[in-house]
Each structure stands twice: as structure tokens, then as C-alpha cells.
Amino acid sequence: MNLARFPRRRYTEGETPLERLDRLSAFLDGPEIWIKRDDFLGFFPGGNKTRKLEFLMADALEKGADAVITCGAPQSNHCRLTLAAARKEGMECHFIIEERVPGTYSERASGNMFLFQLMGVDSIRVVSGGADMTAEMEKTAAELRVSGRKPYIIPGGGSNAVGALGYVACAEEILSQSFRKGVSFDRIFTTSGSSGTHAGLAVGLWANRSGIPLTGINISRPNSLQVPLVEKVARETARLLGIEEPLPDSLIQCFDGYVGEGYSLPTPAMTKTVVLLARMESILLDPVYTGKAFAGMIDLIRQGFCRKGEKILFLHTGGVSALFHYQKYFDPELFPEDGRR
The missing domain is CATH 3.40.50.1100 (Rossmann fold)
Incomplete structure (x- = not known):
């Protein structure tokens, strides 16, 4: 794919880091967990x-x-x-x-x-x-x-075919970084919301023949609505790129059991996960997107969805500035499993 033929402004200098979460991986005693720090993207405090x-x-x-x-x-x-x-x-x-x-x-x-x-x-x-x-x-x-x-x-x-090109480019960035680091990912997790990030990553990973499955964690809709939405943007993105081969039916995978009562409404699992990652890896998640998605990923790991020894990557889509608006939902005394030791 030749993304250079599309006009582009550059708001970030270089790539965002891939970071291995050693303490969390040991704590969960499952797969080796990595995180893609798109919370470090340009325009502080970053975000996808x-x-x-x-x-x-x-x-x-x-x-x-x-x-x-x-x-x-x-x-x-x-x-x-x-x-x-x-x-x-x-x-x-x-x-x-x-x-x-x-x-x-x-x-x-x-x-x-x-x-x-x-x-x-x-x-x-x-x-x-x-x-x-x-x-x-x-x-x-x-x-x-x-x-x-x-x-x-x-x-x-920003979720249309033009916007999704940003995450087609991100998929290529991840593949290049993983090659240089010598790490082969068995699965990538992402928040699935307005659909542009999920769709762009899916098309980018598939079109580059990576063989890496992508799993979306819904933060606002049931699968009956979310999967068709992501599929639509993925098809439009592939068409914009000039890809004539039909996208596989199994390309878009979503889990919708972590939305809670609705978009932007906190869940106990989200608040516990935000505290856990802050205390264990010094990484802040946001309450609306990455907090729920990371909580969903942890739950899937504990259910055996990912095998011990596999290497998985979570895309941190940013949004940390919203965390300060949700301060009242975080009582540290409620979370004894906090990773401080």
C-alpha cells in the first residue's frame, strides 16, 4: 500500500513506543503483555x-x-x-x-x-x-x-475512510517496530468505539498479511450494532486504498460484555483496572475508553482467551485528560489488589 499518495500533516515526531508490561504480566501469570503508547501522540496529552x-x-x-x-x-x-x-x-x-x-x-x-x-x-x-x-x-x-x-x-x-488511514499507517508502524524489537505478537487488542481506529488497524494488519488477529473491546454498543459499523468503515477504507480483494468475514471481532450501563458511564472493573495499571506500571488509562477496554482484556486473559507465553499488544488510545473529570469514582481504599508490592 502506498499511503504517501494521500495528503498528510505530521503532528507527531517519530513513532510512539512499544512498552513491555513486565510487572503486570507476572501479576496475571498469563501472556506477555505489551502496550502501544498512542497516548504519547502529538497535541498533549495525546490520543488516537x-x-x-x-x-x-x-x-x-x-x-x-x-x-x-x-x-x-x-x-x-x-x-x-x-x-x-x-x-x-x-x-x-x-x-x-x-x-x-x-x-x-x-x-x-x-x-x-x-x-x-x-x-x-x-x-x-x-x-x-x-x-x-x-x-x-x-x-x-x-x-x-x-x-x-x-x-x-x-x-x-474522525471515523471515516480518510481518518482510518491513520490506523492503517499505525498497523504498518507496529509491524516495523515489532520486527526491529524481535517480538512477534500473537494478538492485538484495541478499543472499539466510533470504529475508525479498529477498522484502520484491521485493514492495515490484513493488507500487510501480518496474520495477527485483532480483538476489539466495545465501549458503547452491543455487537449487533458495533460489528456492522466497523465492517462498513473497513470496507470504505479498503476501497479508498484501492484494495479489490474482499475483506474476510472474520476480520472484525468484538467483545461487548464490558460496556456497563452505557457510553462514558463508569464500571467497577474499569475503576479497579485504572488503579491497578497506575500503581503497577505507572501508566494512566482513561475512564471512558482504555479503562474499560483494558479491563475487558484482563478478564479475557483470566478466562483463558490468551494462552500463557503468548505475546499480546494493547493499543493505548489516550484520553487521559478526561480522567480528572471522573475523580469522584476513584476511592483507593476500595482496591486492595493495587500492585504496590
Whole structure:
């Protein structure tokens, strides 16, 4: 695949690290666990959307846009990173915020909401949960066109074929790094949310004939909805890349038993896992995405899904800034299995 033929901005200098989690691996007495630190991507404090935005912002600039519009939940990491990229490029940035959980939007909230204000988002319009976000973004785009702007709409999570190219590139990066380190992964785990990261990785690993299975841990939807969503973006990404061979039916694998009550709503397993990894490996997970996904991976390991001695890789998709908004859910006294010894 020749990704160089697609316009791309570079927001990260070099590759993100592959880190072996020795203490956690010994603690679980199962597979050898590694982590891909995409929380180290550009635009502090990092996150997976940066890779997508390298292609999306380049596409917007090539089309002459001077403003971007996107959408997300009140603590959206994607919105934060889109705003950061827009500021870097000297473009306006406008948000449609979906209040999926009633009463959760507040201009005075900490976490990403504070960063929205700090970076000076140009406008925020709040809509109720279940709203047609595409239609809402189109409304804002129409208003901007009337004022003489040239807006570019970025879908939630940056999850379309253009954005997914960022994780096709990431798949190639992982394969190159693992070759240089002399480690052959038996499985890769990723959060499966808006679908662009999962779809891009799946296409990249498959098209490079890696033979490495990819497992998604859902954070918002049941498999009946999530698998078709990821498959759709994967097909569109393959088409954009000019891949004519049909994608295998078994390419997309998801586990949906770790969502809890819904998107962004904490689970006991998530909070316990965030504390465990912080105390054992000095790595922070976020409460909405990686906390739930890592908790799901640990549960699958304990069920025997991965054999002892296998080498597995977890993709850390970032989002740590949202953690500070969820402080009230973390009581260290509730987690005696904390890895301090």
C-alpha cells in the first residue's frame, strides 16, 4: 500500500513506543503483555485521534477549508484534538456536543471541557442525546457558509475512510517496530468505539498479511450494532486504498460484555483496572475508553482467551485528560489488589 499518495500533516515526531508490561504480566501469570503508547501522540496529552487528524486536516486544507466542524460527548477527546489541530493550522473550530447523559454538560467542568475553553473553541452548540449529529453539523456548516467561511465536517471520532488511514499507517508502524524489537505478537487488542481506529488497524494488519488477529473491546454498543459499523468503515477504507480483494468475514471481532450501563458511564472493573495499571506500571488509562477496554482484556486473559507465553499488544488510545473529570469514582481504599508490592 502506498499511503504517501494521500495528503498528510505530521503532528507527531517519530513513532510512539512499544512498552513491555513486565510487572503486570507476572501479576496475571498469563501472556506477555505489551502496550502501544498512542497516548504519547502529538497535541498533549495525546490520543488516537491525532493519527486520524493527520489525514483529515490535510484533506480539509487541500479542499480550501478555513473552518472545521465536529461532534462528540461533553468530555470528547476527539473534539479536544480536533480543536488542537485547528489551532495549529490557524483554522476556526466549531463543536456540536451531544449530551448523551442528561445533565452532564457544563461549561465549568474540568477535564476536556476546561481544555476546550483554554484553547478557545469558536462555538459550542449542545444537543440532546440521540440527535442526528450529521444533520446538526450540516446546520452549522450552512451558517458558516453564509458568513463567508469554507467549513469542513469531520465525523464523530474522525471515523471515516480518510481518518482510518491513520490506523492503517499505525498497523504498518507496529509491524516495523515489532520486527526491529524481535517480538512477534500473537494478538492485538484495541478499543472499539466510533470504529475508525479498529477498522484502520484491521485493514492495515490484513493488507500487510501480518496474520495477527485483532480483538476489539466495545465501549458503547452491543455487537449487533458495533460489528456492522466497523465492517462498513473497513470496507470504505479498503476501497479508498484501492484494495479489490474482499475483506474476510472474520476480520472484525468484538467483545461487548464490558460496556456497563452505557457510553462514558463508569464500571467497577474499569475503576479497579485504572488503579491497578497506575500503581503497577505507572501508566494512566482513561475512564471512558482504555479503562474499560483494558479491563475487558484482563478478564479475557483470566478466562483463558490468551494462552500463557503468548505475546499480546494493547493499543493505548489516550484520553487521559478526561480522567480528572471522573475523580469522584476513584476511592483507593476500595482496591486492595493495587500492585504496590
